[in-house]
Amino acid sequence: MLIAPDALPDLPIRPVLPAVSAALAAHGAAVLVAPPGTGKTTVVPLAVAEAGGGRVVVAEPRRVAARAAARRMAALLGEEAGERIGFTVRGERRVSARTRVEVVTTGVLVRRLHRDPELAGTDVVILDECHERHLDSDLALAFLVEVRAALRPGLRVLATSATAEAGRFATLLGDVPVVAAEAALHPVDVSWCPPPRPVTPPHGLRVDPRLLDHVAATVRRALAEGDGDVLVFLPGAREIETVAGLLRGVDAAVVPLHGRQPGAIQDAALRPGRGRRVVLATAVAESSLTVPGVRAVVDAGLSRVPRMDHGRGLGALVTVPVSRAAAVQRAGRAGREAPGRVYRCWSQAQHDRLPAQPEPEVAAADLTGFALDLALWGHPDGSSLALPDAPPPGALQAARATLRALGATGDDGRITPRGRRLADAGLHPRLARALLDGAAQVGARRAAEIVALLDADRAADDLVAGWRRARADRDGPWTAEVRRLTAALDRHPAAEAGVRLTDDLAAGLVVGLAYPERVARAREPGSRAYLMAGGTAAELGGGSKLAGTTWVAVADADRAPGARTARIRSAAPLDEATARAAAETLAVTATEIGWIDGDVVARRVERLGAITLAERRIDDPDRELVHAALREGLRREGLALLTWTRTATALRERLAFAHATLGGPWPDVSDAALAEADWLELGSARRRADLARLDVATALRRLVPWSVAGRLDEVAPERLPVPSGSAVRVDYTDPAAPVLAVKLQETFGWQDTPKLAGGRVPVVLHLLSPAGRPLAVTSDLASFWVNAYPQVRGEMRGRYPRHPWPEDPATAVPTRRTNRRGQ
Incomplete structure (x- = not known):
């Protein structure tokens, strides 16, 4: 027996455990909806393992949640993690032959499914917090649906969610039952606390310091107005560090909690403290784990999510407003153990305008790793899989093009042996390529160190300086990741060559291997402005130590909305030879004859993507190509x-x-x-x-x-004869209404307006004064003589007495000359 039912914690999930077991027994799959704090993460796996008698794998979206859930369940059994309750996350594994419940990250589960689609030895898979819609979570769900349909109908799957959007998961799993748990959680009072002065909305990774000042002030208020610990939600580790500094001197321990920390430090933040604490956390604390002692939540209202700028090849984390659903989950942290309070650093009106649910990662993230997983599974386009949302076609197409360029897939989208090696590294495919190919050029250890730095998003403006600082941290997560990557290289040994590169060039080479389109050259000597090989303009920050470097490999860059130039956040120096080696897949030598920069250019050019390395004029270019360029110039410039x-x-x-x-x-x-x-x-x-x-x-x-x-x-005579004998030029400026401008005296006796195009189009007559000014505009001369001419005559004969103004123009003699006697 794993644990007796009556020994389970008395949490709101207990009444529905029989229904969960019955649904799994009858249908093989089910969906469990339960609010945060009800026990679905720690109680359900124990109950399912006890009821079914088999081995249970629980998949969590985050490493910190996986470890915390395993340790909590082990504590309920009076054990340490690694015995009957174990966990596996990237870089750390604690399981044994006795393990009945293993908690893993969804990424580990996806890789396990690739190695063993039948999941031999596993009886039940629990996908926890599937509503968070991470890429790995969506893939794990889709793969498990296909495994149950084609390989192991007896494999049981339970999807759990903290939101009411369970129907779509039930449909994907085959119209399975939905079990809902009601939670009589403690009440949480909401205080709306917008900043006293307007703050600039976030863009990229930047958060207005005035907002962080306000968050710190709100934390002080929360400490003063109640007891217990305060949990503060911030978008990232940098903001946590800033707010921690602002809270220096408060009568409470300030404890950070984020994904970059070593596991031991994360675990310590999840244990009760001896005195009051302020826990500064990212979204890792939203769900799947409990921060004990919390009675108040201060929410900055921001979240950090992946975004991909496909047009410029820039993928990065960006800061966005939190969704209403996530805000509710965050607030619930304050009511898990007792009545609590939540201080939201925005107004209720702003809250009503927030998106209802967080955007699924598949809608906006870089899909290269996602596409590699699809190719490994044998469904390169994913069209036949039970994915909660189809990937955007353009983003998936870009991801598949990247995989082809890396050699991970063939033209048909199928995985190649190299693609399997890249996947085996457990990294983004670009970083896996940099690891494998970089090891052969800079050595396995240095390649692993640089890639671990890139993967942890710890790169500073000067990546080499950040690398040296990381080397001094011998026991942190970076060091553990270096060991893991070095072991992965041992499985795929490569002959090492070129390891004499300096650290500067080694770092630049590995970064360039990962992101060849981000190899960049300064536009002018000493300039902070660069052009990347992918065609994107970029600039170093004003205080960058890399200013003046001719070549750099950009590890990280972002672009503010509406900006034409990306901002380089992290880079390493290069020389031209190393830049050529890093981005050799983008190197081209071509003959160009075309209309370029306003004239015909005929040249032989050597390029690294969009960067021109060398060019030479062609003195005797092909005439047909030159003529084609001239015609292109006419099309472009008019x-x-x-x-x-x-x-x-x-x-x-x-x-x-x-x-x-x-x-x-x-x-x-x-x-x-x-x-x-x-x-x-x-x-x-x-x-x-x-x-x-x-x-x-x-x-x-x-x-x-x-x-x-x-x-x-x-059809269109250049001139028309008029009664005076003159031949007057026709003005065809407006092809719908050609104009004949002629002095009125030259048209005496003309009754019919002349017509063009075989009598189809009458000209528009501009009848001019002796001074050449229009007296009338008409296409009906007969009407003009009867109706308008008398008035014109009355007005003009006194002004121009030397010109004829007969009473009867129909019988008057047309003339170009003056009449000395006047009329």
């Missing part, structure tokens, strides 16, 4: 590159009128049409300046089909 004489402009306007009125076969001579048409005889033209010397009018005439070329003067 027809103003040509010289439009008066003759060419007038001809184009007449052709435009003919096309607008009669359509084909008259050519379309609009900007868009001419930009696409091959109408210019480029001849010996080679450069931008040569375009200005081309005969545009002749080229336009060549566009007109021979069948209609002789009719242009009939």
Whole structure:
């Protein structure tokens, strides 16, 4: 017997344990919904193991929760972890032949499923906190559904959640029962405590220091207004360090709790203290574990989540407002043991605008590791798996392209032997590649140290300086990870070469192997502005020790919303030779003949991605390619590159009128049409300046089909005869309304408005005064003479007495001359 049912802690989960066991026995799978603090993480596994008599694996999203749950269950049995209750997290394993319940992280479970899909020896898998929707959690659920369907129908699966969105998990598991536990938790009073002055919203990893000042002040208030410990939620380790400094001198022990700490320190934070404590925690304290003694929660209202900028290849953690569901979970920490209080550092109005649920990682994170797991499982696109949400097609496509570039998959998306080696390292595929390939060039130990630093997100602005500081910490998690990675390299030994590189260049090389598109060169000597091989502009911070370095390998960078330039957060120096070695997959040598920077360029160029290493002009480029570049220039910059004489402009306007009125076969001579048409005889033209010397009018005439070329003067005459005998130019600027501007006296006796295009389009007559100013605009001369001319005559005859203004213009003699006597 593992534990007698009546020996289980008296927690709210106990009444539903029989229903959980019955659902698993009858259906093989079930979903358990239970609020935080009810005992689902520690009591349910013990009860399931006791009822079923088999081995239970419990999967937790976080390492600290996995260790804490195992130690809590072991304590209930009066044992230490590693006996009947064990745990396995990355870098640490405590199990024995007696172990009946093993707590693992979801990442460990996914890798275990890859090695042994049937999970031989395991009877029940419990997926705890599956509502948190981490990538590994989604994969573990989908893989287990397929295992039950195809390999082991008898494997039982229980998914547990702290939210009411259990229906979707029940459907994915095969329409299994949902068991709900009600919790009579202690009441928690809510205090809305927005900062007294506006603070800047977070972007990237930056959090306004004024908010952290306010959080520290709110902690002091919480200590003054009640007893017990205070649990403070902050987005990350940096903010924890800042607030800890601000709380110096408070009458309580300040205890940090975050994922970068050694396990022993995390475990100590989860044990009761001798006096009052302020526990400064990240989201690791939201669920799956209890921080004892807490009576108040101070919530900064922020969370740190992974995001991927696919357009620039920048993946990083970013700070976002917490969801309403997560805020409720955080508040519940204050009511687990007694009535409590929560101080929310935002207003109720802001709370109502928060997202209801946290965004699943699959929606916005880097999916490269996720795609590698899919390929290992044999479903490269994931379409046939029971995933809670399908991965975004664009993000998955980018991830699969990265895997192909790493050699992890073939063109068909299937895993390669190299891909299996990368997966075996238990790292992001990029870091695994840097570890395996870097070991052969800088040595196994140094490669493992640098990769461990990158994986822990401990890299400083100057990564090499951060590496040296990490080496001084001989007992921390970084050292344990170095040992693990070195052991992984021992399983795949490689001949070591080039290990004489300095630490600076070794660090830069390994970073570049992981992120070749982030190898960057300064735009100018001594500049802080860089261009990455992937094409992204980036800058070092003002006080960076790397300023003036010509080449760097960027380990971490972020880009503020709306910013055109990324900010380099961590990098290592390189020289050109090492940069070429790190990013050799991006190296190209090509002949380029094209329209570049406003002119034709013909050159042979050597590039590292977007970085131009060397170029040489080609003196005798291929004429057809040069002409193609000139046409591209016309498309990009427009027809103003040509010289439009008066003759060419007038001809184009007449052709435009003919096309607008009669359509084909008259050519379309609009900007868009001419930009696409091959109408210019480029001849010996080679450069931008040569375009200005081309005969545009002749080229336009060549566009007109021979069948209609002789009719242009009939359809769109350049000039029209008027009654005075003059031939007046027609203005075709507006092809829908050609204009004939003529002095009024030259039109006497003209009754019918002249028409163009075979009598289809009347011209618009601008009848001018003797001074050349419009007196009237009309397309109906007959009406004008009757209705408008008398008024014009009355106004103008006194002003222009030397010009004829007859009473009857229909019978008057048209003239271009003055009448000395006047009329």
